[in-house]
Amino acid sequence: MKKIGIGLLGLGTVGKGVANIISNPNDRHPLVGELELIAIAVRNLQKRRDISFPASILTTNAIEIINNPNIQIVVEVMGGIEPAKSLIIQAIRSGKSVVTANKAVIARHGEEIANEAKAAGVYVLIEAAVGGGIPIIEPLKQSLGGNQITKVSGIINGTTNYILSRMDKEGANYSDVLKDAQELGYAESDPAADVEGSDAADKIAILSGLAFGGTINRADIPTKGINSLEAIDVNYARKLGYGIKLLAISEKGKAQSDIQASKPLSIWVEPTLVPEDNPLAGVNGVNNAILVEGNPIGQVMFFGPGAGSGPTASAVVADILNIAGIQSMSEEKSLNLDPLLSAKSWRSCHVAEEKEISKKNYIRLIAEDAPGVIGQIGTIFGQKKISIESIVQFDAINNEAEIVVITHKIKLGKLKEALSDIQSLPQVKRIGATMGCL
Numbered sequence: 001m002k003k004i005g006i007g008l009l010g011l012g013t014v015g016k017g018v019a020n021i022i023s024n025p026n027d028r029h030p031l032v033g034e035l036e037l038i039a040i041a042v043r044n045l046q047k048r049r050d051i052s053f054p055a056s057i058l059t060t061n062a063i064e065i066i067n068n069p070n071i072q073i074v075v076e077v078m079g080g081i082e083p084a085k086s087l088i089i090q091a092i093r094s095g096k097s098v099v100t101a102n103k104a105v106i107a108r109h110g111e112e113i114a115n116e117a118k119a120a121g122v123y124v125l126i127e128a129a130v131g132g133g134i135p136i137i138e139p140l141k142q143s144l145g146g147n148q149i150t151k152v153s154g155i156i157n158g159t160t161n162y163i164l165s166r167m168d169k170e171g172a173n174y175s176d177v178l179k180d181a182q183e184l185g186y187a188e189s190d191p192a193a194d195v196e197g198s199d200a201a202d203k204i205a206i207l208s209g210l211a212f213g214g215t216i217n218r219a220d221i222p223t224k225g226i227n228s229l230e231a232i233d234v235n236y237a238r239k240l241g242y243g244i245k246l247l248a249i250s251e252k253g254k255a256q257s258d259i260q261a262s263k264p265l266s267i268w269v270e271p272t273l274v275p276e277d278n279p280l281a282g283v284n285g286v287n288n289a290i291l292v293e294g295n296p297i298g299q300v301m302f303f304g305p306g307a308g309s310g311p312t313a314s315a316v317v318a319d320i321l322n323i324a325g326i327q328s329m330s331e332e333k334s335l336n337l338d339p340l341l342s343a344k345s346w347r348s349c350h351v352a353e354e355k356e357i358s359k360k361n362y363i364r365l366i367a368e369d370a371p372g373v374i375g376q377i378g379t380i381f382g383q384k385k386i387s388i389e390s391i392v393q394f395d396a397i398n399n400e401a402e403i404v405v406i407t408h409k410i411k412l413g414k415l416k417e418a419l420s421d422i423q424s425l426p427q428v429k430r431i432g433a434t435m436g437c438l
């Protein structure tokens with residue numbers, strides 16, 4: 001059988017992991033042995049690299065890879081929006097299937113890319129874009145296809161989970177642990193994407209599109225990262241029996257009419273208090289966990305390493321094998337794509353406005369340590385019909401008290417109104433933090 005030519009765009013954390021698997025096919029699926037690394041694009045040819053293949057296959061000219069007739073599958077693992085997006089489209093137009101780990105591109109341009117792929121009769125597979133080594137994309141596209149999905153939620157950024165876990169367990173310093181996450185290859189080249197929540201928002205946009213069958217407008221997802229998280233909230237959360245995790249949540253709202261398509265999706269990313277006995281509280285380090293809920297499956301949890309060279313390469317190679325398997329069966333490229341492997345939107349989805357999101361909340365207020373303050377705060381919540389699960393006063397220093405409120409599930413619009421009234425109370429100095437709470 002003729003070998004299947006692979007062109008890599010990028011030889012960083014993920015690219016190196018992919019090259020290692022392809023260069024060492026022993027004891028893996030036999031199809032791995034049918035893959036041949038033909039060329040690899042990098043930015044800097046002078047960089048010292050520990051590689052087990054001839055350096056002559058490295059090039060700085062990515063277009064050469066796209067146009068190389070010996071390459072059937074282009075693997076984009078360079079990251080960033082451009083030139084990655086244009087190279088993906090050029091590869092598709094030159095009749096090559098594409099495997100990419102680039103969630104930033106797919107979350108913003110996935111529909112355009114899927115349309116190009118359909119027109120060209122090639123595949124674009126993205127297993128590595130979400131959850132690192134966890135198989136979640138293909139299960140949503142294929143294995144769970146018979147379900148009406150109602151909710152997808154979980155921890156989908158390895159860097160921030162690694163940072164939060166080490167801060168919690170070791171009391172480690174935020175910037176030191178972020179530096180470690182970068183050295184371990186977990187963080188994005190600009191780690192702001194991890195700590196500000198945008199990487200998780202890209203991933204939940206992709207998962208929502210697959211779970212609910214339609215394209216999600218990425219810009220509609222309210223996103224809060226861990227960069228403004230304060231140690232005091234980690235401490236209070238622990239005292240109340242919670243850990244803090246960066247969660248991404250996507251759930252189907254109530255129907256506004258009988259038509260399924262009109263149900264808005266509530267999608268958001270934010271640091272969230274997780275009860276210590278919730279399975280997500282035990283997901284530590286670089287691990288991710290994704291809970292999918294639907295009918296008739298009930299709940300299914302996907303768990304594993306969410307970032308890093310080996311795990312991500314495992315997902316990339318799974319996609320390569322899916323395509324290689326089909327190509328090895330038919331030498332003739334066919335425009336009849338496997339409808340399960342090539343994801344396709346089948347309805348329109350719209351994302352609910354932030355004020356319509358309904359959830360439990362943690363609020364920390366800094367107020368005068370005086371009689372009646374908690375009563376006044378409680379009254380305002382009551383006036384807005386917001387039910388309080390608990391209200392606790394913590395430290396009081398220099399006549400300033402830290403008051404923590406946990407609400408029952410309420411719409412964010414109502415919470416915003418209540419917090420605005422509370423802030424105008426003369427005894428309330430400021431709102432220290434707001435987060436989600438499970």
Ligand code: NAP
Nearest residue numbers: 010011012013014042043044077078079101102307308312
């Ligand atoms: P990385 O370590 O920064 O590697 C990027 C590679 O791409 C480098 O080899 C770089 O060349 C090359 N490159 C960048 N721009 C280029 C250009 N214009 N032309 C040619 N080569 C170029 O990145 P990574 O961590 O492997 O991530 C790659 C992609 O995978 C990103 O989309 C990321 O979001 C995604 N991803 C990463 C992980 C992870 O755990 N790291 C997990 C899942 C998904 P030089 O080597 O010469 O600099």
Ligand code: HSE
Nearest residue numbers: 157158159187188307
């Ligand atoms: N920076 C990402 C993370 C890589 O930490 O989750 C995996 O997508």
